[in-house]
Amino acid sequence: MRTQNMNRDWIATARTLSSALPYMQRYTGATVVIKLGGHAMGSDEAMEEFARDVVLMQMVGIQPVVVHGGGPMINAMLEKLEIKSEFVNGKRVTDKATVEVVEMVLSGTVNKRIVQAINMASGKAVGLSGKDANLMICDQTNPDLGFVGTPSYMNPTVLQDMAANGTIPVIAPLGAGRNGETFNVNGDTAAGAIAGALKADRLLLLTDVSGVKNKDGEVITELSAQMIRDFIEDGTIAGGMIPKTETALDAIKDGVRAVVILDGRAPNACLLELFTDHGAGSLIRA
Numbered sequence: 110m111r112t113q114n115m116n117r118d119w120i121a122t123a124r125t126l127s128s129a130l131p132y133m134q135r136y137t138g139a140t141v142v143i144k145l146g147g148h149a150m151g152s153d154e155a156m157e158e159f160a161r162d163v164v165l166m167q168m169v170g171i172q173p174v175v176v177h178g179g180g181p182m183i184n185a186m187l188e189k190l191e192i193k194s195e196f197v198n199g200k201r202v203t204d205k206a207t208v209e210v211v212e213m214v215l216s217g218t219v220n221k222r223i224v225q226a227i228n229m230a231s232g233k234a235v236g237l238s239g240k241d242a243n244l245m246i247c248d249q250t251n252p253d254l255g256f257v258g259t260p261s262y263m264n265p266t267v268l269q270d271m272a273a274n275g276t277i278p279v280i281a282p283l284g285a286g287r288n289g290e291t292f293n294v295n296g297d298t299a300a301g302a303i304a305g306a307l308k309a310d311r312l313l314l315l316t317d318v319s320g321v322k323n324k325d326g327e328v329i330t331e332l333s334a335q336m337i338r339d340f341i342e343d344g345t346i347a348g349g350m351i352p353k354t355e356t357a358l359d360a361i362k363d364g365v366r367a368v369v370i371l372d373g374r375a376p377n378a379c380l381l382e383l384f385t386d387h388g389a390g391s392l393i394r395a
Contacts, residue, residue: 128385136383137170139310140272142365143379144300145223146178146315155374160226162379163277167232171383172272175227175234175279176303178296179219186214197253203293208256211293212238215281223279235271238281239299240291242267247284247292258284258292260299263306301356305363312360313382314353315373320391321350331392334358357393367394 145159166173187194187210195202203211220236227234239245239260244267247258271278282299284292297314304312320328321337324345332340337354340346346354350370357368371378371390381389 133169133384136310138172139170140172140174140304140307141166141311141313141379141383142174142176142300142304142307142309143313144176144178144297144315146180146296146317146373150177150179150219150223151181156222156226157230158376159373159379160223160230160232162377163227164230164232166379166383167275167277173277174268174272174303174307174309175223175277176282176296176300177215177219177223177279178282179215180296182219183211183214186210197251200251200254200257202253203255203257205256208291208293212281212283212291215283220279220281227277227279232277233275234277234279236279236281237267238283239294240283240285243285244268244280245284245294245299245302247286247294249286249290249292256290256292258286258290258294260284260294260302263302265303265306268303268307295352297353297356301360301365301368302363304360304365304368308364309360310366311383312357312365312368313379314356314368314370315378316353316370317372317374318350318370319372319375320370320389321346321354321393329391330388331394334361334393334395337393354393361393361395367392369393 163173192206216238224234224236243264245260246262248261250257250259268278282294282296284294286292300312321332323329337358341351353370360368369382369390369392371382378389
């Protein structure tokens with residue numbers, strides 16, 4: 110009985126691999142930017158699974174680029190150091206002391222944890238931030254917010270060179286100011302700007318929700334740019350989903366073929382999106 114069950118499992122695995130072949134061929138040579146955040150960063154098991162998926166993507170010919178956040182880790186370190194944060198309209202005011210902690214946590218602890226997980230899965234990952242090689246030059250978003258930046262100039266050459274050498278970039282969302290400042294950049298915004306600069310085939314925004322939902326709570330599997338604008342106007346898209354969908358629109362305007370907002374808590378979410386018929390989450394294209 111045990112042998113029969115194992116045989117059925119093997120057959121199912123073989124069928125899954127066979128059915129994925131057309132999608133693997135379709136994405137050969139494609140650049141896929143993945144914004145990692147939420148649950149996948151919170152547990153060692155989820156991180157290991159994410160790392161294996163990224164390495165598999167590269168092995169079948171995809172050029173993955175990982176951009177990560179780290180809000181909960183920043184909050185924990187600020188609390189540990191007894192640095193108080195103020196908020197303006199729900200956005201953190203990032204003073205000089207805070208931005209130093211942000212850089213320490215994002216470029217240090219969080220970035221290297223992801224790099225190590227990918228390398229442990231037999232990949233070749235290298236960590237960097239938007240400050241490295243002038244990848245992401247920023248202007249100050251709002252003086253009231255302090256050292257919070259909006260990408261204004263992108264130089265993706267270093268990422269293209271890394272991809273050509275079989276290296277997976279893992280990028281912390283920090284940008285360089287024109288006068289030597291360090292700017293904290295929203296992770297989704299940074300991922301969208303990087304995907305646009307690379308003219309990526311896909312931008313995958315991994316979140317803790319299953320996608321864009323209608324007013325009945327059902328996931329909308331495919332949206333156009335105009336649908337998003339209409340849904341924001343009528344309140345169907347609200348709260349934290351607004352900046353994610355606006356990031357998607359900006360990325361598409363900059364040349365990204367499509368953006369997917371999907372649940373990073375789902376096992377193998379990236380593989381489900383790229384290599385199956387039904388995909389995962391909400392697909393957004395022009």
